[in-house]
Amino acid sequence: MSLTWEPKIVGFACQWCTYAGADLAGTSRLQYPATVRPIRVPCSGRVNPAFVLRAFQRGADGVLVAGCHPGDCHYTTGNLFTRRRYSLVKRFLEYLGMEPERFRVEWISAAEGKRFAQVVQEMTADLKQLGPNWKMRETT
Amino acid sequence: MKFIAAAKLPLLLERLGRHSQVYAPVAVDGRVWLSPWTGEDIAGGYVNPVNSLKTLVYPQTEAVLEFEGGETDVTVREASPPAPQVIFGGRPCDAAGLDLIARVFMEGPFVDELFRRRREATTIMTVACRQAAPSCFCRAMGLSPASERGSDVLFFPGPEGYLVEALTEAGEQILEQAAGLLDDATGDQARRACQELPVPLAGDLNTVRLTPEEGFEHPYWEHLARRCRSCGTCTYLCPTCYCTALFDVTRGTRGRRLRGWDCCQFKDFLLMAGGHNARPQKKQRVRNRFLHKLSYHPANYGEQACVGCGRCVDNCPVCLHMAGVLKDLGEVERA
Amino acid sequence: MPRTGVFVCWCGINIAKTVDVEGVAAASRSLPGVVHAETYKYFCSEPGQNLIKEAIWEKRLDRVVIATCSPSMHQATFREAAQAAGLNPYLVQIANIREQCSWVHSNREEATGKAVALVTAMVAKVRRDEPLQAFTLPVNRRVLVIGGGIAGMQAALDIADAGYPVVLVEREPNLGGRMAQLSETFPTLDCASCILTPKTAEVARHPLIELLAYSEVREVSGYVGAFTATIARKPAYVDWDKCIGCMLCQEKCPRKTPSDFQRGMGPGKAIGVNFPQAVPNRPVIHREHCTYFQTGKCQVCARICPVDAVDFNQAETTQEKQVGAIVVATGYEVVAPDQFGEYGYGKYPDVIDSLAFERLNSSSGPTDGVIRRPSDGAVPKEVVFIQCAGSRDPDKGKPYCSKICCMYTAKHAMLYRHKVPDGQAYIFYMDIRAGGKRYEEFVQRAVENDGALYLRGRVARVYPEDGRLVVKGVDTLSGQNVEVFADLVVLATAAVPSGGAPGLAQALKVGTDEHGFFNEAHPKLRPVETLTRGIFLAGSALAPKDISESVAQASGAAAKVLALFSREELLADPLVATVNESHCSGCFWCRPTCPYQAIEEKALRDRQVATVNAGLCQGCGACAAACRNGAMKLRGFTDEQLLAEVNALCL
Amino acid sequence: MSERESRLRSLAEELLASGQVRTFIGFGPGYEPSRPLPWFAQDPAGAAQLLLNPFCGATLARYLLDDGSPGPVGVLARGCDGLGIERLLADRRVSRDRVHVVGVTCRGAVDPDKAYREAGDTPLSAELEGERVLLTTASGTREFPRASCLYDRCLSCADPSPRWADDWLDEPLPPGKREFPDVAGLEQQDADRRYAFWTRQFSRCLRCHACRQACPACHCVSCSLDHPEWLDGGISLDNNFMYHFTRAYHVAGRCIACGECQQACPAQIPLMLLNDKFMRDIRDLFGVCHPHRPQEKEPLGQFCPDDPEGWREGGAQP
Amino acid sequence: MNPLVPQVATIKNIVVETPDVRTFVVEPDHGQTFAYRPGQCAMVSVFGVGEAMLSISSTARRGGPLEFSVKRVGRVTGALHEAEPGHRIGVRGPYGNHFPVEDWAGSNLLFIGGGIGLAPLRALINHCLDERRRYGKFDIIYGARSPQDLCFQGELMENWPRAEDVGVHLTVDAADGDWKGAVALVPHFLEKLGPSPEGTTAITCGPPIMIKYTLASLKKLGFSDHQIVTTLELKMQCGIGKCGRCNIGSKYVCVDGPVFTYAQLKELPQEY
Structure with a gap:
């Protein structure tokens, strides 16, 4: 085990854009921290906000929801619902006291392997600054 | 009979806190709760804390056991024993309520070890009431603002401090820890502490013991139930409600079996895996709750399962409470 | 608990170099339900796949997790292998430990830790997988083509020639669409009728094409392979079956009217066909022009008809057609002229749109092909063409380029010069867009050979002076104000979706853009498909197109239909949404999130609940996220599965 | 008896007698004059007992959900009840032809607990006069400020009258605007303070579901918060966060701001602070003027092509 | 001894009775099988899933291990049906009365x-x-x-x-x-x-x-x-008359039942 603490990021990735973008980061051999644990979903519009809370509850230090850029959704409109939904959820989480850095929503296309790596790097750096999350997290 | 000056009360709790977790009435956002005490101001002037003594001896969720391993190799451990605790500031009605459910847990062919262990690790220091709320009706249930039932120590608040009486061996032992903080009470102190007990509602409640034959199919239950919202406010606040559910939670290869309060007013309370539900209608559930307290429990234990604390009266969003039902039943019977 | 096998692939050194594959296998052995774990150099190879198959047999595995490359690489491979071993292919999950682990991390410990987490998540997920069957949809191998213009006809002919029956629905009384109104076509200057008429004739006599002219599609239900279209036939007030097409009625009809087909120029009749070669060659009574319908008197046509075909009582009839695919080729119209007040359209008869100019050029047009201006029939000596009338003009709500105007305006200038050799054509333009084979050369010819004078700039105003029209504008190249005296002004008005498109889009439940053009499934890769499987697009229904593009796209759509029809049954992905009816409250707030209109209603004893039309659902899961109580469940990505993944990844 | 009350009784009587409705839901006599109870009149005699006074508190819309009530059902509707009925209609849980709405304009309901505290005795009757409340106890009538006597939920009410009704008892008042000062107040604190605030609130939660059961927008046939995969039965702070997050999110865009959840909460958790946050953000981000009034499309069931990305600005404030 | 804590037991054998009924032959890992009489029940746990009250289908006086014949209806019984010999479960009991x-x-x-x-x-x-x-x-x-x-x-x-x-x-x-x-x-x-x-x-x-x-x-x-x-069968959680769930009037099915004569049943509210 590493001696230094590494944050744990649960990343919901739409399979058409972000997941493919993350694959591209792999084929391009871009290096980024092993902090992100991706969950492949068909569309960012599939991600229930309660999934995000569950991740924090079970010990995620950060959560990322990422999908196609608006207008590029494989299903045309899925990410437009995502945008509305998470515009609210992001603010609500912060309202409950969560630090803004812990939850991010990003549009990452299948061509943006670099962007994926960059988002993970940024988030990891932010979370290292903040330290482990204990808010809304179960104690036992 | 001992006496403790009001100013010395925090010292007493602090002393007891060396060996036990101490709970005391603390104001949180304007209402008084029996809370883990860490030196906060001890609230006064309340009639009854929001949470009854039940919540601390029979917590809303507690572990029954822990398990670990896979399907072919599992080890099971009983939950670790509870730490000793002292609860100061509960009211006599709640203490009586706790004793009432203690009979359920400790009598009969099976003793509920979880309850027994926690009850035995708990010392209950009740404070007699100096005031009654309009919702209080302990007298109607055969109790009083200074009932001794269920308490280990009873405190009578007076102008300068509390008259303190140990009622059980556990109570005496705990007072021994307080040596130096307690004085022998003078007759005057005793007299003054006892003279101001209030008189809660009693006279106009008809405490009837309804049996199924008498009232099971009475349209009253339908009438009552229409109003009910099927929430658990009444049962969760009630000091004598004790329904629970058992459920497992797992994290990886470890897990715990928990026991948590449940509520007979929820529609799925009796829903079985195959879809059978013995009380699918709200009417049946509402009726069962009141008949349980007024008829079924007395059939098994010889006493009604209500102590008149008034929490359901104060908190039911649509006034569907025991005091009302007792009033109604009088009228229903006469009708 | 299911019996899960975990297979950790080395991928040569691709994974094994960074991830301790043996460690991952060892860690997975202690996961709930895992009864077998092994590693191998290349599980995707044949020996590797055989190892998986053997383990499925020997260890009686009923769930398989393969920790390997991205599911986009080999998920299909491994699913097939599992299926070959008798395991339902949907009980296989891939943990992506190459692209998203070994290739992007260098710290072996961290990469291994992440790989274990990913495997743990997939073991948790696969445990909650259900065996699924790719279900089959029978395909009704008949197609509905909507629109009898050049695109629709081409699609219909291609499909019919391949041996499948076609129902071709045309809103107008005759085939041909916009192309029938054209005189010559760029860049070859073929006569439009000369190349169109053989097509219409071919359509008319093709044994596999059922032509429903003067008809509209009102409703469409069902899904790919099994659509039902309700088609209404508008009353022509002439029994087409009796009619022999002699056109005596048209000849004798006393009511002369302006004709829509001739862009409001004469001569039309209240009964008749649009043009002599019309197919079908059957007349229609235009109720709004007919004296009998207006006054109750006349009936000349009925009296003259030798076969007694006129029927003033004819009513609209509807019929249902079962088809397996639909091609939408509804074409375009030009924007309503009332938008061009500044050009004096509608106010000055000699300001016309380019379709009218086509009619003036046409030998079957109101002037028999001689260019005469509408006001006095004089041959115009100077003609101003104004391009982008409406197009590329956000103020007019048409920010897009109508694409065909540059080319046909050049053609107009050319045709004009050919007919009026001493005439001068002026063309106000913004840019010349002449991309296309021999298009640029065509425009150059107009300039060089036919003396068309191109003026770059916008026209501000057109007003009359001394019996002529003054066109006032700015030449943006010179910065000078210009005024041109013209005998005729021709507006290259913006192309807009045909009037029936919005209603049709609604009936088809296919999306349109903000201008009403139909949306393609993907602007680049799926340009002839819609998001609804089985509904295809051709021609200007999607966006303005010229003839060759429309024809090419029509053939493309036909090819898609033929591909669909090459099978008797379609395999549909079973990873679609389903409804737990006992949880569904019937609020239907899932519905607006479905881009495919796949959510339908079903009546239970005590309430309506949602049900998913699996033929329409594409498995995006938007509905599942919109459902508050989890009644809507997306197979393969259920709440339980995604929560199990979250739980596992957070361990 | 007020004029409105007698009009209500005769109207209900008429509706019941003519068979237009089978049940009329309103308020009737309770155990104390200051606590009238939801009342289900099924015959003219029941209608004669209907009450309409400033103590009529709980909202009634949700009773339309009850199975087995013979329909059609008449219901007394103040602004909050009216929005609740609209909510149930929009969610298709009640059908319009089974409801007969009798509209009444409400200027706020008197909280009997507050009134008891203010008057120092059990209130027997109350009257609303502008910004004052006249409370009558055994010892006489005294005047108190409105804010100290009305239910909290009534103090921020923007809808005194339902938006429509089948019959009216009086003239409807136009709706007002709902503002969210408390949300802004909490937003001004830093993240840790906000977390501490909600921790204090949610650690009191009993998960009695009083909030859910009171809410006209929380009416799922089977609630996800009862499904163990979403939420186990353990009462813990993290589970309570999950509960309240989910509850608030599930009514986001659907909450009618009746405040009944907060009113019902025995632990006095300020639940409207959660609902209001969503409402305020929906208003600010998506330009929905009255985010608490049911509309044809719920704000989260639609989008605009140029919706803002509400997470960009950062922070809890827009 | 906490009566809610089950003995860990091993599934020794599984007999497939019908497509949805299996009989599980169960032996405790430590100590002896409790004594029981016909009609009595036991709480069977699948750890991580939960408990279900099941009637005992073996006969004590014949000796041998406990047998539970279980129809697949819900979560616990579903998990049992997925179990294999060698899997460990929990058993506590016996509960309830027996046939007279x-x-x-x-x-x-x-x-x-x-x-x-x-x-x-x-x-x-x-x-x-x-x-x-x-x-x-x-x-x-x-x-x-x-x-x-x-x-x-x-x-x-x-x-x-x-x-x-x-x-x-x-x-x-x-x-x-x-x-x-x-x-x-x-x-x-x-x-x-x-x-x-x-x-x-x-x-x-x-x-x-x-x-x-x-x-x-x-x-x-x-x-x-x-x-x-x-x-009778009613939803049960504790099996020992403490969880307040399986009452019919003042009787608890887990303690006073599950065996009732019709004469006894007629005395009870008709809620079962």
Whole structure:
């Protein structure tokens, strides 16, 4: 085990854009921290906000929801619902006291392997600054 | 009979806190709760804390056991024993309520070890009431603002401090820890502490013991139930409600079996895996709750399962409470 | 608990170099339900796949997790292998430990830790997988083509020639669409009728094409392979079956009217066909022009008809057609002229749109092909063409380029010069867009050979002076104000979706853009498909197109239909949404999130609940996220599965 | 008896007698004059007992959900009840032809607990006069400020009258605007303070579901918060966060701001602070003027092509 | 000892009775199997999933391990059906009362079972067969949805019919394949057989709807309330009368039941 603490990021990735973008980061051999644990979903519009809370509850230090850029959704409109939904959820989480850095929503296309790596790097750096999350997290 | 000056009360709790977790009435956002005490101001002037003594001896969720391993190799451990605790500031009605459910847990062919262990690790220091709320009706249930039932120590608040009486061996032992903080009470102190007990509602409640034959199919239950919202406010606040559910939670290869309060007013309370539900209608559930307290429990234990604390009266969003039902039943019977 | 096998692939050194594959296998052995774990150099190879198959047999595995490359690489491979071993292919999950682990991390410990987490998540997920069957949809191998213009006809002919029956629905009384109104076509200057008429004739006599002219599609239900279209036939007030097409009625009809087909120029009749070669060659009574319908008197046509075909009582009839695919080729119209007040359209008869100019050029047009201006029939000596009338003009709500105007305006200038050799054509333009084979050369010819004078700039105003029209504008190249005296002004008005498109889009439940053009499934890769499987697009229904593009796209759509029809049954992905009816409250707030209109209603004893039309659902899961109580469940990505993944990844 | 009350009784009587409705839901006599109870009149005699006074508190819309009530059902509707009925209609849980709405304009309901505290005795009757409340106890009538006597939920009410009704008892008042000062107040604190605030609130939660059961927008046939995969039965702070997050999110865009959840909460958790946050953000981000009034499309069931990305600005404030 | 903490036990064998019924043969890992009597139940745990109250289908006096015959209906029973020999589960009990076999000496016994309701009756029948001489004539009436849903086929077809003076009468709701026997619902079948109430005790167990109609049929045949014995099933959580759940009036099914005579049942509210 590493001696230094590494944050744990649960990343919901739409399979058409972000997941493919993350694959591209792999084929391009871009290096980024092993902090992100991706969950492949068909569309960012599939991600229930309660999934995000569950991740924090079970010990995620950060959560990322990422999908196609608006207008590029494989299903045309899925990410437009995502945008509305998470515009609210992001603010609500912060309202409950969560630090803004812990939850991010990003549009990452299948061509943006670099962007994926960059988002993970940024988030990891932010979370290292903040330290482990204990808010809304179960104690036992 | 001992006496403790009001100013010395925090010292007493602090002393007891060396060996036990101490709970005391603390104001949180304007209402008084029996809370883990860490030196906060001890609230006064309340009639009854929001949470009854039940919540601390029979917590809303507690572990029954822990398990670990896979399907072919599992080890099971009983939950670790509870730490000793002292609860100061509960009211006599709640203490009586706790004793009432203690009979359920400790009598009969099976003793509920979880309850027994926690009850035995708990010392209950009740404070007699100096005031009654309009919702209080302990007298109607055969109790009083200074009932001794269920308490280990009873405190009578007076102008300068509390008259303190140990009622059980556990109570005496705990007072021994307080040596130096307690004085022998003078007759005057005793007299003054006892003279101001209030008189809660009693006279106009008809405490009837309804049996199924008498009232099971009475349209009253339908009438009552229409109003009910099927929430658990009444049962969760009630000091004598004790329904629970058992459920497992797992994290990886470890897990715990928990026991948590449940509520007979929820529609799925009796829903079985195959879809059978013995009380699918709200009417049946509402009726069962009141008949349980007024008829079924007395059939098994010889006493009604209500102590008149008034929490359901104060908190039911649509006034569907025991005091009302007792009033109604009088009228229903006469009708 | 299911019996899960975990297979950790080395991928040569691709994974094994960074991830301790043996460690991952060892860690997975202690996961709930895992009864077998092994590693191998290349599980995707044949020996590797055989190892998986053997383990499925020997260890009686009923769930398989393969920790390997991205599911986009080999998920299909491994699913097939599992299926070959008798395991339902949907009980296989891939943990992506190459692209998203070994290739992007260098710290072996961290990469291994992440790989274990990913495997743990997939073991948790696969445990909650259900065996699924790719279900089959029978395909009704008949197609509905909507629109009898050049695109629709081409699609219909291609499909019919391949041996499948076609129902071709045309809103107008005759085939041909916009192309029938054209005189010559760029860049070859073929006569439009000369190349169109053989097509219409071919359509008319093709044994596999059922032509429903003067008809509209009102409703469409069902899904790919099994659509039902309700088609209404508008009353022509002439029994087409009796009619022999002699056109005596048209000849004798006393009511002369302006004709829509001739862009409001004469001569039309209240009964008749649009043009002599019309197919079908059957007349229609235009109720709004007919004296009998207006006054109750006349009936000349009925009296003259030798076969007694006129029927003033004819009513609209509807019929249902079962088809397996639909091609939408509804074409375009030009924007309503009332938008061009500044050009004096509608106010000055000699300001016309380019379709009218086509009619003036046409030998079957109101002037028999001689260019005469509408006001006095004089041959115009100077003609101003104004391009982008409406197009590329956000103020007019048409920010897009109508694409065909540059080319046909050049053609107009050319045709004009050919007919009026001493005439001068002026063309106000913004840019010349002449991309296309021999298009640029065509425009150059107009300039060089036919003396068309191109003026770059916008026209501000057109007003009359001394019996002529003054066109006032700015030449943006010179910065000078210009005024041109013209005998005729021709507006290259913006192309807009045909009037029936919005209603049709609604009936088809296919999306349109903000201008009403139909949306393609993907602007680049799926340009002839819609998001609804089985509904295809051709021609200007999607966006303005010229003839060759429309024809090419029509053939493309036909090819898609033929591909669909090459099978008797379609395999549909079973990873679609389903409804737990006992949880569904019937609020239907899932519905607006479905881009495919796949959510339908079903009546239970005590309430309506949602049900998913699996033929329409594409498995995006938007509905599942919109459902508050989890009644809507997306197979393969259920709440339980995604929560199990979250739980596992957070361990 | 007020004029409105007698009009209500005769109207209900008429509706019941003519068979237009089978049940009329309103308020009737309770155990104390200051606590009238939801009342289900099924015959003219029941209608004669209907009450309409400033103590009529709980909202009634949700009773339309009850199975087995013979329909059609008449219901007394103040602004909050009216929005609740609209909510149930929009969610298709009640059908319009089974409801007969009798509209009444409400200027706020008197909280009997507050009134008891203010008057120092059990209130027997109350009257609303502008910004004052006249409370009558055994010892006489005294005047108190409105804010100290009305239910909290009534103090921020923007809808005194339902938006429509089948019959009216009086003239409807136009709706007002709902503002969210408390949300802004909490937003001004830093993240840790906000977390501490909600921790204090949610650690009191009993998960009695009083909030859910009171809410006209929380009416799922089977609630996800009862499904163990979403939420186990353990009462813990993290589970309570999950509960309240989910509850608030599930009514986001659907909450009618009746405040009944907060009113019902025995632990006095300020639940409207959660609902209001969503409402305020929906208003600010998506330009929905009255985010608490049911509309044809719920704000989260639609989008605009140029919706803002509400997470960009950062922070809890827009 | 906390009565809510189960003994860890191992599934020794699994017998597939019908497509959705399996019999689990279970032995505790440490210590002995508790003593139990016919009709009693036990709480069976699948750790991580939960507990379910199951009736014990083995007969204690025959020795041997505990047996539970379980129909797949919910989470716990579903998890059990996925278990394999060697898997560990939890068992606690025995709970509830038992069939009052002492009262039946000299009586004819009429067993009426439906579906998985034969599980507790199987324990009882085998118990009574082992002291065959104490009772009069045995009649076993058993019905299932279809022939393949008949549980304990070995006993039904072989052991019991061969025993002395035992009539086994089978019926199915719907026949299939080679079924030559009766096709009728249990109450109708019972009425058609028309057993005499004379000196007979009827013991019935099955799904609630079957019990309801069987009780009516027995009454029609002239059985008195005291001659009819049945078992009830209600949702249970603790099994020890503390969780407040399985009450019918003042009785708790887990402690006072599951076995009730019809006379006792009539005293209770009709909420089961």
